[in-house]
Amino acid sequence: MVGDASAPGDYDRACTRDDLTGVITIGENGAQALVLADELATSCFLPEDRAFQRWLAAHSEDEVKAAAKAVLADPATEWEECGTWSSDGPATLMDSAASGSALDTEYADGEMPSQSSVALPAGR
Numbered sequence: 001m002v003g004d005a006s007a008p009g010d011y012d013r014a015c016t017r018d019d020l021t022g023v024i025t026i027g028e029n030g031a032q033a034l035v036l037a038d039e040l041a042t043s044c045f046l047p048e049d050r051a052f053q054r055w056l057a058a059h060s061e062d063e064v065k066a067a068a069k070a071v072l073a074d075p076a077t078e079w080e081e082c083g084t085w086s087s088d089g090p091a092t093l094m095d096s097a098a099s100g101s102a103l104d105t106e107y108a109d110g111e112m113p114s115q116s117s118v119a120l121p122a123g124r
Contacts, residue, residue: 010024010026010027010033010100011099014035014037017035017037018037020036020037020080020082021034021037021082021083022035022082022083023035023083023085026100032085032086034085034087034091036052041054041055041056042054042055043093044116045093045116046065046068047118047119049068049069049072051072052093085124086124087120087122089120089121089122090117090120091117091120092116092118093115093117093118094113094114094116095113098113098114098115103115
């Protein structure tokens with residue numbers, strides 16, 4: 001467990017995900033987080049497709065985006081059930097090693113935690 005906590009925190013529970021994606025409850029108000037698990041990978045949101053994309057193997061950003069577009073457009077693509085994520089609207093794509101409450105806090109080296117806004121409507 002991270003820090004001096006006596007119970008697993010959000011980060012600890014995010015790290016227990018063995019699948020490529022999953023959903024965990026975060027904080028004390030029952031909010032949910034979508035966890036993109038398994039691999040450390042650059043991730044982004046493709047707003048026109050309402051899909052998250054992870055860069056696991058490609059030579060360029062253009063190549064990985066083209067591959068994602070092809071998979072999303074192919075009716076023969078087989079999809080795997082990964083749970084249901086309920087969101088109350090816009091989200092933040094971030095590294096789980098950063099605390100959501102500390103995303104505006106500068107690190108000792110002057111850098112800010114990596115994050116990206118995800119324009120999502122409320123829903124599942």
